[in-house]
Amino acid sequence: EIVLTQSPGTLSLSPGERATLSCRASHSISNGFLAWYQQKPGQAPRLLMFGASTRATGTPDRFSGSGSGSGTDFTLTISRLDPEDFAIYYCQQYGGPDRGTFGQGTKVEVK
Amino acid sequence: VQLVESGGASVQPGRSLRLSCATSGFTFDDYAMHWVRRLPGKGLEWVSGVSWNGIDAYADSVKGRFTISRDNAEKSLHLQMYSLGIDDTALYYCAKEWGGGALDLLFDSWGQGTLVTVSS
Numbered sequence: 001e002i003v004l005t006q007s008p009g010t011l012s013l014s015p016g017e018r019a020t021l022s023c024r025a026s027h028s029i030s031n032g033f034l035a036w037y038q039q040k041p042g043q044a045p046r047l048l049m050f051g052a053s054t055r056a057t058g059t060p061d062r063f064s065g066s067g068s069g070s071g072t073d074f075t076l077t078i079s080r081l082d083p084e085d086f087a088i089y090y091c092q093q094y095g096g097p098d099r100g101t102f103g104q105g106t107k108v109e110v111k
Numbered sequence: 112v113q114l115v116e117s118g119g120a121s122v123q124p125g126r127s128l129r130l131s132c133a134t135s136g137f138t139f140d141d142y143a144m145h146w147v148r149r150l151p152g153k154g155l156e157w158v159s160g161v162s163w164n165g166i167d168a169y170a171d172s173v174k175g176r177f178t179i180s181r182d183n184a185e186k187s188l189h190l191q192m193y194s195l196g197i198d199d200t201a202l203y204y205c206a207k208e209w210g211g212g213a214l215d216l217l218f219d220s221w222g223q224g225t226l227v228t229v230s231s
Contacts (some may be wrong), residue, residue, distance in 0.1 A: 050209065
């Protein structure tokens with residue numbers, strides 16, 4: 001089973017700043033099947049990105065995703081934090097029932 | 112797309128519980144459906160999924176204790192949970208598969224969740 005480790009655990013930033021979230025996989029994730037979700041307090045998770053770098057419907061273009069050639073290092077970048085972006089972000093491997101694991105989450109909070 | 116869970120409750124260890132998810136706004140028959148839970152103080156865990164044609168899959172942590180089912184006529188999803196333990200305490204979400212009927216475990220719509228508390 002692939003373990004996903006997200007860092008940092010908490011990111012304290014101000015609106016307008018750039019946020020860089022990391023997700024590291026214990027083994028290579030094939031085909032870039034890596035997704036990012038956003039969850040705000042009291043709300044359901046929302047799919048932001050899939051295929052490591054493809055925005056889901058409705059995801060603003062200030063969000064971007066990337067992955068390394070090794071298939072183990074992935075990044076979610078928020079170019080300029082909007083007040084509505086302060087939330088917890090989860091990465092997830094997908095592609096079948098033997099996958100589906102989530103990272104432990106990164107909380108983006110107001111500094 | 113609307114997903115509305117129900118059935119969550121506070122139960123004692125060893126008891127059973129059945130969760131349901133009522134859906135609308137999409138062609139239910141065409142999509143795989145899932146249960147994902149948020150564990151207290153921890154993150155998200157995929158629990159179980161069922162393909163459009165009834166093929167089911169489970170996380171190791173619930174295999175043999177939980178049974179997922181779908182009713183395409185009623186456009187509903189269910190999760191029968193047996194032998195509940197303290198570690199099953201969580202907010203249980205119903206989630207729709209992004210790509211279609213297969214179990215790819217990419218979730219593009221979620222309900223608001225139903226709370227299951229297992230405590231003596």
